[in-house]
Amino acid sequence: MNKGTVKFFNDSKGFGFIKDENSNQEYFVHVTGLVDEIRENDEVTFELKEGKRGLNAVNVKRV
Template structure:
């Protein structure tokens, strides 16, 4: 499991981006990949899964 911070999340559209804690990489997250409700600046843990346009954060939970 990776750790990171929610950089951006749009509740209305159901997607956002998580910035990885150990690198400068950012990963797309869709509301379907969230176990908890998340908001911008939340500390989260997540797994990565290959999506259509690269790696996506899935199993996202509040840390």
């Protein structure tokens, strides 16, 4: 499990970005990859899965 912070999330469009706490990489997250509802600045745990345009955050849960 990776840990990070929600940098941006647009509820109406259903996507955003999570910044990994260790690598400082930012990963795309889609509403289909959420376990819990998230908002900007939420602390989350997540897994990474290869998507069409690189790694995506999936199984995203608030800490």
